[in-house]
Amino acid sequence: MRSIPHSLIxxxxxxxxxxxxxxxxxxxxxxxxxxxxxxxxxxxxxxxPLDPDDLAxxxxxxxxxxADVAALRLSRPLLEPQVDxxxxxxxxxxxxxxxxxxxxxxxxxQPDADYLARVRERFxxxxxxxxxxxxxxxxxxxxxxxxxxxxxxxxxxxxxAEAVEHIHFRYLPAxxxxxxxxxxxxxxxxxxxxxxVEAMHQAWIKSVLLQTxxxxxxxxxxxxx
Amino acid sequence: MRSIPHSLIxxxxxxxxxxxxxxxxxxxxxxxxxxxxxxxxxxxxxxxPLDPDDLAxxxxxxxxxxADVAALRLSRPLLEPQVDxxxxxxxxxxxxxxxxxxxxxxxxxQPDADYLARVRERFxxxxxxxxxxxxxxxxxxxxxxxxxxxxxxxxxxxxxAEAVEHIHFRYLPAxxxxxxxxxxxxxxxxxxxxxxVEAMHQAWIKSVLLQTxxxxxxxxxxxxx
Numbered sequence: 001m002r003s004i005p006h007s008l009i010x011x012x013x014x015x016x017x018x019x020x021x022x023x024x025x026x027x028x029x030x031x032x033x034x035x036x037x038x039x040x041x042x043x044x045x046x047x048x049p050l051d052p053d054d055l056a057x058x059x060x061x062x063x064x065x066x067a068d069v070a071a072l073r074l075s076r077p078l079l080e081p082q083v084d085x086x087x088x089x090x091x092x093x094x095x096x097x098x099x100x101x102x103x104x105x106x107x108x109x110q111p112d113a114d115y116l117a118r119v120r121e122r123f124x125x126x127x128x129x130x131x132x133x134x135x136x137x138x139x140x141x142x143x144x145x146x147x148x149x150x151x152x153x154x155x156x157x158x159x160x161a162e163a164v165e166h167i168h169f170r171y172l173p174a175x176x177x178x179x180x181x182x183x184x185x186x187x188x189x190x191x192x193x194x195x196x197v198e199a200m201h202q203a204w205i206k207s208v209l210l211q212t213x214x215x216x217x218x219x220x221x222x223x224x225x
Numbered sequence: 226m227r228s229i230p231h232s233l234i235x236x237x238x239x240x241x242x243x244x245x246x247x248x249x250x251x252x253x254x255x256x257x258x259x260x261x262x263x264x265x266x267x268x269x270x271x272x273x274p275l276d277p278d279d280l281a282x283x284x285x286x287x288x289x290x291x292a293d294v295a296a297l298r299l300s301r302p303l304l305e306p307q308v309d310x311x312x313x314x315x316x317x318x319x320x321x322x323x324x325x326x327x328x329x330x331x332x333x334x335q336p337d338a339d340y341l342a343r344v345r346e347r348f349x350x351x352x353x354x355x356x357x358x359x360x361x362x363x364x365x366x367x368x369x370x371x372x373x374x375x376x377x378x379x380x381x382x383x384x385x386a387e388a389v390e391h392i393h394f395r396y397l398p399a400x401x402x403x404x405x406x407x408x409x410x411x412x413x414x415x416x417x418x419x420x421x422v423e424a425m426h427q428a429w430i431k432s433v434l435l436q437t438x439x440x441x442x443x444x445x446x447x448x449x450x
Contacts, residue, residue: 057324061399063406099282151449169445170438173398174286177431181288206402213395216441220394224376224444 019059019069020052021136031142035125038118038158048137048144049217049225055140058213064206069133071196071203076131078190078200083124089182091120100175103167115161130207140214147215169219172212180205244284244294245277246361256367260350263343263383273362273369274442274450280365283438289431294358296421296428301356303415303425308349314407316345325400328392340386355432365439372440394444397437405430 032043050058059065079086094100095111104119105111148154152166180201187200217225257268275283284290304311319325320336329344330336373379377391405426412425442450 058395058399061322061325061396062402097286100286166449169441169450170283171286173434173438173441174283177287177434181427202406209398209402213398216394216398219445219449221444221446224391225394 019064019066019135020056021134029138029141031138031145036122036142038160040160041158045138045141045145046148048140048214050140050144050214052135052137052140055135058210062206062210064203064210067199068203068206071199072131072133072207074192074196075187075200075204076128078192079127079131079186082186082189083127086127086183086186087120087123090123090179091116093178093182100171102164103171104163106162107164112161112163115156115159115163118159118161130204130211133203133207143211143214144217146211147218150215151218153218169216172215172219173209176205176208176212180208244289244291244360245281246359254363254366256363256370261347261367263385265385266383270363270366270370271373273365273439275365275369275439277360277362277365280360283435287431287435289428289435292424293428293431296424297356297358297432299417299421300412300425300429301353303417304352304356304411307411307414308352311352311408311411312345312348315348315404316341318403318407325396327389328396329388331387332389337386337388340381340384340388343384343386355429355436358428358432368436368439369442371436372443375440376443378443394441397440397444398434401430401433401437405433 029045031045034043037043094104101111102109104116145154149158150167150172155165155167156163183204184197184201187197187204192200254270256270259268262268319329326336327334329341370379374383375392375397380390380392381388408429409422409426412422412429417425
């Protein structure tokens with residue numbers, strides 16, 4: 001039997017605090033920019049109940065460290081020109097799954113093409129933001145906003161859509177798998193070594209899992225998160 | 226640029242119903258057996274709010290199909306003799322992360338060795354059950370029970386432990402990553418081809434993600450799950 005790589009169980013809790021930048025209050029909040037909000041919305045972001053220390057502990061649990069930040073950033077120039085093709089695959093997947101397409105549809109079951117198109121613009125931005133891997137309180141607050149927009153608290157409001165009023169919790173973490181599995185060919189499309197592709201892929205898996213955890217907050221009973 | 230493997234976006238929603246067995250009511254519920262319950266507990270299982278159709282839709286979203294069932298079952302004879310070594314790695318990881326060890330500790334921060342040992346017995350059984358991949362209403366009901374035992378609803382009761390009263394939601398899905406990443410060397414320890422190892426690993430990732438979703442149910446506001 002092969003020996004167990006104990007290198008996989010590092011003491012990351014302290015080291016990973018370095019993955020979260022201190023908030024620079026002199027900078028404007030980038031998530032108030034128009035591409036994060038609907039044409040009809042005044043940008044506003046509630047404060048996430050988590051702070052950067054909570055985020056660092058969660059990143060340590062996910063074995064997410066500075067190497068993952070570097071791998072995500074390496075993926076950004078590779079993915080940016082492929083964003084439309086990536087979204088075609090993800091939208092194709094959602095369209096193929098009736099239980100998912102229902103959330104972009106009215107209560108009579110008719111998919112809302114305008115709503116799908118407007119969400120797609122923010123989805124493009126999300127690919128770039130995930131690859132940028134900039135973590136601070138502004139980023140945490142925006143993750144909380146994304147969660148609210150999936151939950152009945154704020155769904156449809158950003159785009160004045162009339163689709164069903166709530167995305168059920170269970171599909172948020174479930175989408176981690178198809179989103180990251182179908183991303184891999186796009187990470188292989190450049191000139192990177194197999195090791196670099198694998199590092200980028202694992203960093204994406206950890207990051208998407210982390211984000212769906214943060215988006216879950218509005219679903220969880222107060223005090224249980 | 227390489228073409229996109231549209232084979233990755235199959236229409237699984239219908240096909241995957243086959244992954245869930247109809248309940249055979251003539252069989253005794255296996256999850257009432259003593260190894261699933263504490264020495265002081267009368268076995269009882271509440272009904273999961275999900276039924277096998279809900280499970281099939283969730284499996285389809287996860288791209289989990291009959292090939293994953295076969296891959297999990299292939300892993301069972303490989304993992305069974307390694308269960309103790311696997312648990313050593315997982316317990317080593319928990320012990321290395323203060324934010325996780327806290328959940329096995331009293332409010333004064335003292336880890337409860339008896340509690341850790343008793344949970345370990347059920348954890349061994351969990352490895353075998355995950356690899357057995359038998360899905361029906363009894364299995365769903367037991368997943369719900371596991372969720373209750375992480376949540377303040379029933380934590381500590383199975384083992385009459387006096388550790389902190391609740392595991393925060395965010396660490397349940399986060400553990401999917403370290404648990405499945407550290408499993409891979411054990412899947413490589415047999416005589417299987419790289420393709421078989423990869424199939425077993427991907428099936429484990431999907432299954433553990435699926436299970437943590439089901440365990441989340443007691444944390445989510447009624448109607449939002």
